[in-house]
Amino acid sequence: MNAGLLQAWRAFDFIYQHMTRLEYVDKENGNIFRVVFCKYHGPDLVTRDGTHISKGDPIVKLHIHNWGLANRLQGINNEARLGLITFRIVKDSLPTLATYIEHHPKGNAVKAVIGTTFLHRGVNRLGFDVHPVPDLLRFRIKNQYLKLILFLIHPNGIKRLKRKPEELVLKRVYISKNHLLNQYGTASQQMEELM
Numbered sequence: 001m002n003a004g005l006l007q008a009w010r011a012f013d014f015i016y017q018h019m020t021r022l023e024y025v026d027k028e029n030g031n032i033f034r035v036v037f038c039k040y041h042g043p044d045l046v047t048r049d050g051t052h053i054s055k056g057d058p059i060v061k062l063h064i065h066n067w068g069l070a071n072r073l074q075g076i077n078n079e080a081r082l083g084l085i086t087f088r089i090v091k092d093s094l095p096t097l098a099t100y101i102e103h104h105p106k107g108n109a110v111k112a113v114i115g116t117t118f119l120h121r122g123v124n125r126l127g128f129d130v131h132p133v134p135d136l137l138r139f140r141i142k143n144q145y146l147k148l149i150l151f152l153i154h155p156n157g158i159k160r161l162k163r164k165p166e167e168l169v170l171k172r173v174y175i176s177k178n179h180l181l182n183q184y185g186t187a188s189q190q191m192e193e194l195m
Contacts, residue, residue: 022034022035022036023037025093025096030068031096032064032068032069032089032093033064033065033093033096034065035061035063035100035113036061036063037058037104037106038059039056039059040057040058040059040111040114041055042114042133042134042172043134045112045114045131045172045174047112047176048129048179049176049178049179051112051178051179053111053112053114053174057112058106058109059111060110060112060113060114060177061114062097062113062114062115063115069086072085072089073085073086086119090119090123095185097113097184098181098183098184098185099186101177102185102186110177111176111177112175113174113175113177114172114173114174116133116139116142116170116171116172116173117171118171120173123173127180127184128173130172130173131171131172133171139170142170143169143170
């Protein structure tokens with residue numbers, strides 16, 4: 001991606017962040033997530049640990065900082081390496097996300113963490129469940145927006161959009177707060193240090 005386009009996107013991203021009330025999880029240390037504490041609006045979901053998520057439940061809406069990700073992936077031309085590095089960035093950001101929610105004033109009420117993304121392949125290994133999004137206009141718009149981002153940051157650009165288009169479908173990814181904290185929170189980190 002050229003520097004001018006990246007700077008234009010950065011300006012747009014700044015406006016988008018303030019319009020959507022996104023909070024950085026840990027900007028200074030490169031955490032890839034931004035979040036909004038809100039109520040869930042969608043079909044009922046059940047996580048792998050049996051947590052039921054219904055309309056009106058308090059959740060953390062999870063956003064990947066796409067501009068930050070694009071900036072970090074600049075210059076990587078190998079598609080397999082691009083996927084591996086993206087997966088590693090997401091995985092490495094989860095412990096800080098868990099700590100952020102655990103210590104946030106609104107964190108105690110949160111039932112689950114939910115996001116919508118193209119990056120759903122392999123997230124089950126990170127503890128997330130995957131579910132199709134409803135066929136609503138806002139998700140169709142977001143699907144096209146994410147395709148534009150992929151076109152801009154992927155080394156193969158338009159060729160990637162044409163190859164396996166069935167993979168480029170927006171999905172809902174979600175994990176209960178309890179599962180997130182058990183797998184990535186302070187207690188799990190202390191257990192790792194003891195072993």
